[in-house]
Amino acid sequence: MRILVQEAPFDVGAEAKAFSEGLSASGAAVTFTGIVRDNAEGNLVEMLIEHYPGMTEKALTKIATEATERWDLEDVLVIHRYGSMKPSDMIMMVATASRHRVAAFEAAEFLMDFLKSRAPFWKQEITKDSASWVASKEEDEDALKRW
Amino acid sequence: MRILVQEAPFDVGAEAKAFSEGLSASGAAVTFTGIVRDNAEGNLVEMLIEHYPGMTEKALTKIATEATERWDLEDVLVIHRYGSMKPSDMIMMVATASRHRVAAFEAAEFLMDFLKSRAPFWKQEITKDSASWVASKEEDEDALKRW
């Protein structure tokens, strides 16, 4: 298991390659990458992500550990950035590996659902003349109920 | 949409990177990588994959096209190898990108479910003293029913 909370960009290709090449007993690897998307008005200048140093690492470790307890996973990777990002920048990624595809998919979705609403990150959208905190979505809270 | 059927190995890192960097309107990218796993006896020497040239490309294109009709996807990638592979080699990958994570995950699972049982590939496991065709699994056929 590898949990990284960092301000610096990460290389999604290098991470995906290292993750899949490090496996010895898995037939399936799933990755999810979160990307800064422009806002509805198409004028996003910057995405700022605030986090809670200390708690962030604990929360991500807890979520990843729970995934390894629920599914038979050979490895789990979680990378999440904080600080300033531009549209099309990579915000975060998770990767899961298991013998079978269903476990790898389910564990990745579980990680994403919990990471969305249970890891202490807050997104702020900056345009030329406004800064607004992204509101949490009811559907994200609802997504936790299936697990 | 990009569909590749090839004997040569592919670089999962380079493909994942190119796929995610080519996006402009997606907040979510999902990849699935299929890896040659050792058999239960731990003596797999080689995995041979036979396919139906011509039909393979058509079947994969049909499955990927159906995915883009069912979900709002910015891009879809399918790579599937044939020929001789060793344990830990990458057999195939799919990638999907969408505005939201649920669509990207669902589309990737849909692609995998149909690719397993509807694309003309046949796996043969070679050990030191046997060659056996991998049997299809009832659960793989059942997996299609949810879509």
Next chain:
Amino acid sequence: MKVVYFAWVRERIGLPKEEVETSAATVADLVAELRTKEERYEVAFSDLSALRVALDQELSDFEASLEGVKEVAFFPPMTGG
């Protein structure tokens, strides 16, 4: 008509493809004809539930008409991914 075989169907019949002269109306009729040819066809086609068929590279079924079809393929259930 071109008939092609894959995986253990190919192995049992002993060849990857052949030209078949036939006036069979359906896939099932063609299978019935092939089964009478030789023992190895009888063995390959003994359990149709273990076989799949494609017509001109599209998945089909044993009841389908062969009218206008140029290529028939027989193979076991697919195991890709």
Next chain:
Amino acid sequence: MKVVYFAWVRERIGLPKEEVETSAATVADLVAELRTKEERYEVAFSDLSALRVALDQELSDFEASLEGVKEVAFFPPMTGG
């Protein structure tokens, strides 16, 4: 006790953290005390359903006891991923 604030809670209160002298038994008691301090606290804590709380960096709730707790954090619902 160390009290920390994030996102718009931090902005409304105007500082990221502070030391608070309190004998509050629960998080709800602490919130009641803070609300009487100044208008900006009253504004920040006006709708508790829009707030989340962590005790010593573990998610908790407003009914939880503060016994032994060293760090209380208030923030809006999280929006990671």
